[in-house]
Every structure is written in structure tokens, then in C-alpha cells.
Amino acid sequence: MGSVQIVTTILAAGITAVAVWLAVRAVMKMTAVIRLGQPAPERFADKGARTRKMLVETAGHTRMLKWGVVGAAHWFVMVGFIVLSLLVLEAYFEVATTDGGLPIIGHWTIFGLVTEIIGVLGLVGILVLMAIRLRNRPNRPGGRSRFTGSTMWQGYFVEWIVLLVLIFGFVIRGFKVATDHFEFPFWATPVSHAVGAVLPDWADGVSVAAAIKIIISMTWLIVISLNVTMGVAWHRFLAFPNIFFKREPTKPAGSGLGALRPMTSQGKPLDFEEADPEKDQFGVAQVEQFTWKGLLDFSTCTECGRCQSQCPAWNTGKPLSPKLLVLSLRDHAYAKAPYLLAGGGKDLTGEEKATQAQLAHLDVLSLAEGDKPLIGTAEEGGVIDPDVLWSCTTCGACVEQCPVDIEHVDHIVDMRRYQVLIESSFPSEAGVMLRNLENKGNPWGAPQNTREDWTKGLDFEVPRVGEVDDFEYLFWVGCAGAFEDRAKKTTRAVATLLNEAGVSFAILGEGETCSGDPARRIGNEFVFQMLAQQNVETLNEAFEGREKAKRKIVATCPHCFNTLGNEYGQLGGEFEVVHHTQLLAHLVSTGKLTPVQPVDGGVTYHDPCYLGRHNRVFAAPREVLGDAIEGEITEMPRNSERSFCCGAGGARMWMEEKIGKRINVDRVEEAMATGAKTVAVGCPFCSTMLNDGVNGKGAGEQVEVIDVASVLLRSVKPEQPRGDKESTPVAG
Numbered sequence: 001m002g003s004v005q006i007v008t009t010i011l012a013a014g015i016t017a018v019a020v021w022l023a024v025r026a027v028m029k030m031t032a033v034i035r036l037g038q039p040a041p042e043r044f045a046d047k048g049a050r051t052r053k054m055l056v057e058t059a060g061h062t063r064m065l066k067w068g069v070v071g072a073a074h075w076f077v078m079v080g081f082i083v084l085s086l087l088v089l090e091a092y093f094e095v096a097t098t099d100g101g102l103p104i105i106g107h108w109t110i111f112g113l114v115t116e117i118i119g120v121l122g123l124v125g126i127l128v129l130m131a132i133r134l135r136n137r138p139n140r141p142g143g144r145s146r147f148t149g150s151t152m153w154q155g156y157f158v159e160w161i162v163l164l165v166l167i168f169g170f171v172i173r174g175f176k177v178a179t180d181h182f183e184f185p186f187w188a189t190p191v192s193h194a195v196g197a198v199l200p201d202w203a204d205g206v207s208v209a210a211a212i213k214i215i216i217s218m219t220w221l222i223v224i225s226l227n228v229t230m231g232v233a234w235h236r237f238l239a240f241p242n243i244f245f246k247r248e249p250t251k252p253a254g255s256g257l258g259a260l261r262p263m264t265s266q267g268k269p270l271d272f273e274e275a276d277p278e279k280d281q282f283g284v285a286q287v288e289q290f291t292w293k294g295l296l297d298f299s300t301c302t303e304c305g306r307c308q309s310q311c312p313a314w315n316t317g318k319p320l321s322p323k324l325l326v327l328s329l330r331d332h333a334y335a336k337a338p339y340l341l342a343g344g345g346k347d348l349t350g351e352e353k354a355t356q357a358q359l360a361h362l363d364v365l366s367l368a369e370g371d372k373p374l375i376g377t378a379e380e381g382g383v384i385d386p387d388v389l390w391s392c393t394t395c396g397a398c399v400e401q402c403p404v405d406i407e408h409v410d411h412i413v414d415m416r417r418y419q420v421l422i423e424s425s426f427p428s429e430a431g432v433m434l435r436n437l438e439n440k441g442n443p444w445g446a447p448q449n450t451r452e453d454w455t456k457g458l459d460f461e462v463p464r465v466g467e468v469d470d471f472e473y474l475f476w477v478g479c480a481g482a483f484e485d486r487a488k489k490t491t492r493a494v495a496t497l498l499n500e501a502g503v504s505f506a507i508l509g510e511g512e513t514c515s516g517d518p519a520r521r522i523g524n525e526f527v528f529q530m531l532a533q534q535n536v537e538t539l540n541e542a543f544e545g546r547e548k549a550k551r552k553i554v555a556t557c558p559h560c561f562n563t564l565g566n567e568y569g570q571l572g573g574e575f576e577v578v579h580h581t582q583l584l585a586h587l588v589s590t591g592k593l594t595p596v597q598p599v600d601g602g603v604t605y606h607d608p609c610y611l612g613r614h615n616r617v618f619a620a621p622r623e624v625l626g627d628a629i630e631g632e633i634t635e636m637p638r639n640s641e642r643s644f645c646c647g648a649g650g651a652r653m654w655m656e657e658k659i660g661k662r663i664n665v666d667r668v669e670e671a672m673a674t675g676a677k678t679v680a681v682g683c684p685f686c687s688t689m690l691n692d693g694v695n696g697k698g699a700g701e702q703v704e705v706i707d708v709a710s711v712l713l714r715s716v717k718p719e720q721p722r723g724d725k726e727s728t729p730v731a732g
Contacts, residue, residue, distance in 0.1 A: 080122025283417025317660025
């Protein structure tokens with residue numbers, strides 16, 4: 001070992017020791033912060049499915065590849081980071097001797113070939129990612145970027161580190177070639193040989209280059225260890241457990257889509273009959289009241305901004321960005337951690353838990369962080385502004401796009417729950433809706449005895465449960481389908497088509513009440529459970545004696561479809577629920593319904609969030625339309641899983657949109673740009689919002705918004721009158 005090797009070895013050992021010590025300290029700090037969260041025992045169930053899902057998502061990059069070029073480039077960089085870590089390890093042998101290498105596998109030609117290929121592809125991948133980041137930099141001309149609000153220096157730093165490590169990997173090999181110490185043939189490592197052809201025959205070059213590579217790598221580790229909130233780097237390690245512990249690993253939809261996470265206290269579902277606000281947690285009022293998985297979510301965010309780029313609120317000028325919300329919660333959690341770890345925090349009555357002695361050593365910033373309200377305006381020092389919290393439509397676009405399975409919607413609703421149930425703080429106009437739900441059983445406040453008025457004038461009898469001995473489907477009409485004029489047209493169309501196809505069905509009539517979706521998503525879990533338990537009892541009685549496969553419900557509202565099918569199971573209601581477009585597609589494909597006159601004029605289809613993204617029903621409505629129309633569907637640019645929200649979800653249907661551009665107007669402009677004369681929908685909320693948007697654009701005479709069922713009915717029974725333009729909904 002020469003003098004150069006002695007120096008490089010000492011340098012490598014010294015910086016590595018510092019980096020490892022700091023990294024261990026950082027991991028311990030992060031672990032301590034995450035463990036501050038509430039229990040979530042359900043996250044440990046079904047470890048086999050979790051392991052499989054984690055391996056598929058990481059190795060297969062199934063979520064990243066939804067964005068093709070970015071996903072492919074990231075896959076090469078990820079594989080390079082994992083596999084080429086062996087070359088960083090090899091560098092510790094190379095600093096000590098010019099012909100050093102990994103024991104055993106370091107001289108295998110296959111090892112040289114694989115690492116050469118991965119190194120080249122990793123270089124290409126990181127250059128592509130760097131170009132994409134620069135092209136989408138927040139200060140670029142042309143509008144908001146998905147990187148707006150991200151800590152840009154951290155992204156640049158990580159990318160340059162990756163680039164330099166890959167470059168110096170080839171430099172080391174090049175010096176080995178130049179000094180005739182390289183063990184791999186040209187055919188297996190052509191790039192390394194090409195680099196060696198231009199490098200000098202410098203005997204110490206290998207050791208110096210290896211030392212530089214180690215210094216670069218350990219500098220990266222030191223920097224991220226000193227910045228535990230540096231998600232753009234830490235996600236490389238945290239993504240694996242975050243995906244493993246996702247809420248529902250077996251679901252085809254993203255974890256956090258479909259059903260909401262039940263309201264819990266100390267890891268157990270909250271029983272409202274026995275719950276005590278002074279002993280049980282009602283939603284989330286402090287950052288430590290999120291589950292430990294929530295805190296892991298916040299720590300894992302890589303600040304890529306995919307969620308932000310898809311969010312309807314962000315895209316229409318509202319203050320909500322799912323990314324910035326998560327980053328605010330992350331930064332607050334880590335800033336508050338010293339106070340919490342010292343024993344501080346507020347109990348459920350708002351009293352300080354720590355003694356003065358416990359808090360005496362804390363700095364003023366940690367103490368101030370402990371006093372911040374989780375929800376509050378800038379003047380109040382709040383972590384999350386109320387306008388941010390209430391802008392969410394719960395459309396799930398953020399959850400769908402997140403490559404590391406962060407469950408944004410669950411976290412937002414948990415914060416809403418506390419605001420509604422304990423603080424009684426929510427947009428005032430939503431109060432009317434909640435009172436109507438409690439007093440009338442529907443958000444419009446319509447009399448219960450008018451639930452069956454939609455049946456008047458039909459040329460067949462609509463059977464009621466209890467009046468017929470048997471039926472195949474229970475037709476869940478829903479509040480909109482029973483009371484809202486636009487939706488009643490859809491209800492009548494579906495009933496007519498089912499009757500035409502000879503499907504035996506029955507309705508609950510006045511026995512039906514609201515599914516509870518708007519109450520649950522605004523955060524009023526109490527009203528949701530009150531309504532849901534009543535419905536579960538009614539439905540169980542209607543299906544008494546039947547096995548689950550024969551407890552069939554068809555619903556026209558995706559919100560009811562989602563609630564009945566995905567959430568009523570939490571309360572003892574197990575049913576097979578289908579959306580009306582699924583049933584109609586089946587009836588057409590089996591010949592029970594036959595379109596005879598195609599509908600012309602051009603059609604585009606708007607995917608409802610709770611039908612498409614939340615429940616993966618994309619094909620059925622398109623199949624129905626394909627059979628019923630002349631020509632092909634003209635798709636909007638944002639369709640299927642990337643469909644843009646209408647603006648009504650998350651109980652936003654009953655809240656004024658006072659900030660930025662109206663979401664429904666944005667969507668209508670996209671629909672009208674297709675040139676289609678008919679905008680087909682599969683949701684009464686979407687119908688209302690898009691109709692209002694069309695009328696607001698003054699295009700009511702040129703563009704018609706209509707449900708898929710009505711399009712099919714016009715094709716199956718051309719003699720059916722088209723009806724007047726959609727009229728005003730029932731007033732609450």
C-alpha cells in the first residue's frame with residue numbers, strides 16, 4: 001500500500017464513520033417521531049399480500065410507470081442505486097489497492113456486464129430526470145409546476161450526486177483499463193474500455209477516483225442525515241415500508257381510494273354509543289393524533305408533485321395542494337417532536353400533559369410549535385389553513401397518482417372530523433345539508449313521502465320491497481335519483497330499461513334514506529353512522545335469508561355505489577353492489593337490451609371520480625355508449641383514472657366555490673373542446689355540476705349533459721321523447 005492508498009483509505013474510513021454515525025442518529029430520530037402516532041394494528045394483517053404488493057410496486061414500478069418516460073427513467077435510477085451500491089462497496093477495496101475488487105463476485109464477467117448495462121441506463125435515466133425537473137421548474141414561464149412548493153435544491157442535490165457517483169464508477173473502471181488492471185473483456189464492458197482509452201496510465205488513479213466516489217456518496221448520506229425531512233432522498237428507504245403498510249394491499253385501486261378509513265381511537269373503531277370526547281379521540285386535532293402510518297406517510301413524501309399536478313383544487317387556483325399539505329404536516333411533526341418526546345402535548349381536554357421541569361430544557365421554537373393549532377389561519381398560526389382543508393373534493397386523484405401510496409384523503413377527512421364533531425367549524429352553507437340529513441334523511445330537505453314521486457307516469461308498475469315475493473336486484477334510487485329533477489330522468493330511464501330487459505327488481509321507496517356519503521366526507525361521522533346503520537338494518541331485512549352473492553343492489557349514484565359496496569361492510573352490511581352502467585352493459589351484451597337506432601351528434605364521456613378512480617369502473621359506461629351511439633366516443637384529454645373532477649365530491653356539492661376558477665367550468669371547457677354535442681355522465685352530482693357549467697358558458701342549446709342510461713334508452717326505444725332541458729333541482 002503506497003502513500004496515496006494510505007491517505008485515500010484514511011479519508012474513506014473517516015468520512016464513512018461520520019456518515020454512518022449521523023445516519024444511525026437520523027434513523028433513530030425518524031423512528032421516534034413516527035412512533036408518536038396512534039396505533040394502527042390493522043396494518044400488520046395479511047403480511048403475505050403486503051409483501052407481494054410491495055415487491056410488485058417497487059420492482060415493477062407499477063405506479064411510477066403510469067407516467068411512461070418518467071417511470072422508465074426512475075426505474076433505471078432505482079435499480080442503479082440498489083445494484084450499483086455494490087460498486088460503492090467495491091470502492092472501499094479500490095482505495096486500498098489499485099487492483100482491488102469485490103471478493104468472490106467482483107471478478108465474474110457477468111457481474112461486469114450487468115453493472116455496465118445498469119450504469120449506462122442509470123446515466124441515461126438520471127439525465128432524463130434532471131431534464132424533466134429543469135423543464136418543469138417552478139419559475140418557468142407558462143403557469144404552475146408540479147414542483148411548485150418542493151424544496152428544489154434537495155432535488156438538484158440528489159440528482160447531481162447520483163450522476164457523479166455513476167460517472168466516477170466508470171472513471172474507476174477506466175483507470176483500471178488504462179493501467180491494465182481491468183478484469184472484464186471489451187465485449188462485456190465497452191463503455192469502461194472507451195473511458196480507459198482516454199485516461200492516462202496513472203497507477204494511483206483508481207484509488208483517488210474510488211476515494212472521490214466514496215466522499216460523494218458519504219456526503220449525500222451526511223446531508224440527508226442532517227435533514228430528516230428530506231423526502232426526496234429518504235423515500236429511497238421509506239417507500240418500501242410505506243407501501244408494505246398501505247391500508248388495503250389487495251385492492252386494485254390505490255390504497256386510500258374507495259372506502260374511507262374508519263374513525264378510530266387508540267387503534268380501535270370508535271363506538272359512538274359509548275364514546276366520550278374526554279377519553280376518546282374524535283378525528284385529528286394534533287399532528288401526533290394521526291396514526292404512526294400517517295406520520296410515515298408524511299416522512300415518505302418525495303415532493304414529486306404528481307398529486308399536485310392532478311388535483312382539481314390546485315388546478316383551479318385554490319390553496320389546496322395535496323403535496324404542500326403533506327409537507328406542512330411533515331415539517332410540523334418534526335419541529336414539534338422535541339416537545340412531544342419530552343413528554344409534552346395536550347390531552348383530549350386541551351390540558352398540557354408535561355410538567356414545567358420536563359419542558360424546561362426545550363428551546364422556544366419547539367415550545368411555540370407545540371402551541372400551533374393544526375387547523376387555523378395564518379393570523380392564528382395554523383399549520384393547515386381552513387381554506388386548504390375545505391377545498392378538497394375527495395376525488396382521489398392525489399392518492400391515485402402517489403408513487404409511494406400516501407393516503408391523502410384519509411388524512412384530510414380525519415382533520416375534518418375533529419373540526420365538525422368537536423369544534424363545529426365548517427363552511428356555514430354545509431350546515432343546512434347536515435340538518436336536512438338529520439331531520440329529513442336527505443341533503444335537499446325534501447319530504448320523505450315524495451321519494452316515490454319519480455314513478456308517476458311510467459307505463460309499468462315499479463314493485464316495492466315487501467310487495468313482491470322475490471326480486472333479483474334491489475334498485476337503490478338514492479336521494480338525488482328521488483328528489484333532484486335531472487337525476488329523476490336517469491332513475492326513470494334505468495327503471496324503464498330494467499323493465500324492458502325483464503329484470504326483476506324492487507325499490508325501498510320511503511324505507512330508503514341517504515347513504516350518508518356527504519356526511520361522512522364532510523367529517524360528520526356521527527350522522528353517517530346514524531344513517532348507515534338505519535339503512536343496513538333495512539337492507540338486511542329486505543335480503544333476509546339470502547347469501548351475499550344474492551344480495552344484489554344496483555345504484556345510479558357512484559357515491560351511494562361506493563358507500564353501500566365499500567363502507568357498509570364496516571357496519572355489518574355485506575352486499576353485492578353494481579353501478580347501473582355495469583348492469584346495463586351486461587344486459588346489452590347478453591341480448592336482453594338491443595339498441596336499434598344509434599344516437600348521433602358526437603359524444604364524450606366524463607368519468608365520475610367515485611365510479612372510475614375510486615372503484616375502477618371505466619369500461620362499462622363506455623361499452624354502453626359504444627353500443628348506443630353513432631361513431632366512437634370522443635375522449636377528453638383527462639379521462640379514465642386521470643379524469644378531472646366535476647367539483648361536487650367531498651360534500652362540496654353543498655358548499656360555495658368562492659376561490660379561483662370553478663372546477664365544473666374547467667371540466668366543461670375541456671368537454672366542449674372535443675366538439676361533442678352530448679356529454680355523457682354516470683353520476684347525478686356530475687350531471688348537476690356539468691349542466692350548471694354548460695349553462696354558465698351559455699352553451700345550453702348546443703351541448704347536452706345526459707346520463708349514460710338516457711343515451712341507451714333513446715337508442716333502445718327511439719320513440720321515447722327527449723324531454724326538456726335539465727331543469728332546476730329541488731331546493732333545500
